[in-house]
Structures are given as structure tokens and as C-alpha cells.
Amino acid sequence: SGSLPSWCYQLTKACPFLFPFEIRRQYFYSTAFGLSRALHRLQQQQGADGNGSMNEREFRVGRLQRQKVRVSRNRILDSAAKVMEMYSSQKAVLEVEYFGEVGTGLGPTLEFYTLLSHDLQKAGLRMWRSNSPDVNTSLDIDPGEKKIGKGVGDLVLAPLGLFPRPWSQSVDSSDGSQLSKITEHFRLLGRVIAKALQDGRLLDLPLSPAFYKLMLGQELDLHDISLFDAEFGKTLQELQALVCRKQYLESIHDR
Structure with missing residues (x-):
């Protein structure tokens, strides 16, 4: 105002x-x-x-405008993409109900955000780094034989929080189409977070502090890697210490 x-x-x-x-x-x-x-x-x-x-x-103003939407419980991710495409930019509060079920209001709406949070953490989406080696190395497997984790329904194992999975700058056509899908999923994630903040809903998404720094436009350094992968971060810091030690010894030798 x-x-x-x-x-x-x-x-x-x-x-x-x-x-x-x-x-x-x-x-x-x-x-x-x-x-x-x-x-x-x-x-x-x-x-x-x-x-x-x-x-x-x-002093009381009118109630906030509410928008009822109907989603499929068996296709939460697809339903959420359509709902956010249509209503994420609107100011109305979303109220969710499910096809073939009776009931609407706060309960089904909170359940929708919880189910969507879990779907966005599935290993099959290939969005996040995981402590499971099968998930992070699946890019090296033949596209016709890719297996991600124990199954497409498994959640990503990330005890220190979710962090985006790195992708090579040079990807082939098959991985390129997969990368475009992942980009759409991250766009959906951003819309869901924004709508949840606007409507005052909670999301069960344990994002890592390093990912929050990226969302705020801050650069990551070597020590930030430990925020989402302690073992890998420790290894890199030890290698960095060896490099610094080598440079120091070389500088002494050149004197």
C-alpha cells in the first residue's frame, strides 16, 4: 500500500x-x-x-477469494502441473478436491501439498543428487537399460537435504529430452513453493542450505559442498589442502 x-x-x-x-x-x-x-x-x-x-x-475485510480445483490422486504430479499453469499467478486461495472422492477444504488441500512434496522427491524424476550411488551414476548406463535406485517410486536418499543433480553441458538427444522434463519439474517446484508461501501452506521438502543459497542468487564455494554431501566435501577440501601445500613447497624451493 x-x-x-x-x-x-x-x-x-x-x-x-x-x-x-x-x-x-x-x-x-x-x-x-x-x-x-x-x-x-x-x-x-x-x-x-x-x-x-x-x-x-x-475492521474486517471480505474473505479471500477461493479457487476450487479437482485433481487425480493417482497422477498428483501431472495434476499439479496443470493447476499451477492455470492458477499459480492468481491471488485466489487454492482448495483441492479429488476425483471420485467426497470432501474439500483444508484437509484435502494439505494432503495435496504433502503428496506433491513426496512426488517431487522421487528418484525416477532425476532431479536431485542422492547418497545412493545407483542414482548418481545412472547417466553412464545405456539409455535402454537405465535403472534408477530401487524403483521409480523410491524417494531420493539425501539426509543433508535436497540439492539439484548435476548434468553434463554436452548431452545427447535422449538425455536432452530428459533434461527438458527435469527443467519443467523445477519450474513446477518454483510455482508450488510460491503458491504455498502465498496461501500459507507447508511443504515436506527438505531442501539443503546450499540450494537455498543458489535460489537467493549467491555463489557456492568449496565449503558449501559439505552442506549436502559431507564425505565428498571433505575429500575436496583435503585435495585443496594438498594443492595449497604443494604450491607452498614449490614457492620455497624457487627462492
Whole structure:
């Protein structure tokens, strides 16, 4: 609404460590999604804190617009792609119901986001690095005989958090089509995260801190690798230490 002075944004962006997490989250929800959602969230908080008054009708805005969508429980990923393509840019709150099932509202909607979170973690999508060697080395297998993990329904094993799987810059035509599908899945992931933030939903997606840094446009260094693969990161750091030691000894020898 433009009611906040510009220094509020500048201060929270430049010095976030000055503010507790709850304050930063409150500022985010008060400024990121428009006036109607900010007022709606404040009213919800007042009701939860028991601070509502007898005259609260005078200050209450209309309910947020809601958009009901119907999805297939057996094809959550495909259904989510269509739903986000149509409604992710709209301000209406999504309410989900399933084909052939009775019921709508908060329960089915929360279940939808949970099921979608699990589907996005499946090894068969080839989106994420995994501690399972079969998943990370499947690019070296003949395309006609590729087997990813123990099955396409298995979730990626990533105890330190999910991090995108690296791909070679030179891929053949078959892997190129697979890469385009993976790109679409990451685009879907971004839309789902944005919609979940907008609607106040939770996602069961344990993303690694290193991936968050990439999403914020920050560069990764050697030490960040340990955030999603401790063993690999330790090996690289030891190799880096050997290189530095070699360079130091060579500099002494040249004197």
C-alpha cells in the first residue's frame, strides 16, 4: 500500500540479523502478497491471540477469494502441473478436491501439498543428487537399460537435504529430452513453493542450505559442498589442502 517508509525495506534487507525470525516473517507476509492478504493474516493472528473486539466487524475485510480445483490422486504430479499453469499467478486461495472422492477444504488441500512434496522427491524424476550411488551414476548406463535406485517410486536418499543433480553441458538427444522434463519439474517446484508461501501452506521438502543459497542468487564455494554431501566435501577440501601445500613447497624451493 506504500504506507511503510523505504528504510524499512532497506534495513531488513541489509541487516536481517537485527530482527528475530518472527519479526522478519511478519514483515514478509505484510508486504509480499498485497494489502488484502496482509489484513487477512493480521485478523487471523488477532483471533488466535484472543485480541478480537466486539467491534471487529468494522475492521474486517471480505474473505479471500477461493479457487476450487479437482485433481487425480493417482497422477498428483501431472495434476499439479496443470493447476499451477492455470492458477499459480492468481491471488485466489487454492482448495483441492479429488476425483471420485467426497470432501474439500483444508484437509484435502494439505494432503495435496504433502503428496506433491513426496512426488517431487522421487528418484525416477532425476532431479536431485542422492547418497545412493545407483542414482548418481545412472547417466553412464545405456539409455535402454537405465535403472534408477530401487524403483521409480523410491524417494531420493539425501539426509543433508535436497540439492539439484548435476548434468553434463554436452548431452545427447535422449538425455536432452530428459533434461527438458527435469527443467519443467523445477519450474513446477518454483510455482508450488510460491503458491504455498502465498496461501500459507507447508511443504515436506527438505531442501539443503546450499540450494537455498543458489535460489537467493549467491555463489557456492568449496565449503558449501559439505552442506549436502559431507564425505565428498571433505575429500575436496583435503585435495585443496594438498594443492595449497604443494604450491607452498614449490614457492620455497624457487627462492
